[in-house]
Amino acid sequence: MRIELLKEIVNSIIGEKSKGIVELLFEKENVNEFVIAKKLNLTINQTRNLLYKLSDEGLVSVSRKKNKSKGGWYDHFWTLNLEKSLLKFKEVLLKKKETLMQSAALKKSTRFYVCETCGIEVTEEQALMQDYTCQECGQLLVLKDNTKEIATIEKEYAHLDKDLAEVLAEIAILDQKNAKAGQRRQKAFERKKAKDRAIKRIASAAKRKSTLEKNKSAKKK
Ligand SMILES: [Zn+2]
Structure with a gap:
């Protein structure tokens, strides 16, 4: 996907100010908001305002992680949501x-x-x-x-x-990717099921064999 198209998207919804954000988030995941603030030369509050505006429109998603060195405050990490955008x-x-x-x-x-x-x-x-x-x-x-x-x-x-x-x-293109990922998940699921069945088969065969041997040795006695 062209970064210019994404910039146009974000610009049409939030305005010029957030263009720099696209450059920082493009093809990345979970970008720390302090990094964004520093690179855009904005305060953390200005940065959060922009990011929350984007998030209200569903264009970015956020994950939080506790930061122990900051006394348990949460750090926020941002990711562009291409499909929603x-x-x-x-x-x-x-x-x-x-x-x-x-x-x-x-x-x-x-x-x-x-x-x-x-x-x-x-x-x-x-x-x-x-x-x-x-x-x-x-x-x-x-x-x-x-x-x-x-x-x-x-x-x-x-x-x-x-x-x-x-x-x-x-x-x-995204739809196709999603469909392929779905197919991959389905195949992996089927492989796992087949494997589980094979394990069960082997286990019960082993169990039958050992009971048979036990019976044999019991008869001998
Ligand atoms: Zn006139």
């Missing part, structure tokens, strides 16, 4: 796409008028009501050309689509 980002992207689609549709279907002096924008209906003059400065309103805005929205939409495709591909 991807699922969360997928949601964010889908929502953004919907908003963009609606705003593009509105811009295509509605005519807007604008005051070139104040920059105030109104719908055609509103413009008609105020006689096509600006309520602030009295200047004539002009029909707004929003082809550029629509083009910008469409570009952004294409970018979201690209991100979404990448997120879906990463989710598919």
Whole structure:
């Protein structure tokens, strides 16, 4: 998985400040929060605030360990949760796409008028009501050309689509990994069962043999 994609995920949910955290947690497990604080040049409380925000969204998980040298206080260790991050980002992207689609549709279907002096924008209906003059400065309103805005929205939409495709591909890879791990666990379980059966078989065979020998020697006597 690309670290840039992860940064984009975390950024979309928590904002710029937490980007450095991604670099520290990427492809690692159980990173000590004091290490994170030191590397980010933040106080431990600022660091915890960021991490708890991420944790509220399920993007990181935490484990605690008692620190005997600190009188039994707990140290916190943080790990990125890739799967949750991807699922969360997928949601964010889908929502953004919907908003963009609606705003593009509105811009295509509605005519807007604008005051070139104040920059105030109104719908055609509103413009008609105020006689096509600006309520602030009295200047004539002009029909707004929003082809550029629509083009910008469409570009952004294409970018979201690209991100979404990448997120879906990463989710598919994780699903595959999980399925394989499940198969491995199942096979290991079956191997253990077969082994247990074999042990039982050998044990009961040995038991039968020893009773047989006991009987034999009893008859001899
Ligand atoms: Zn005006």
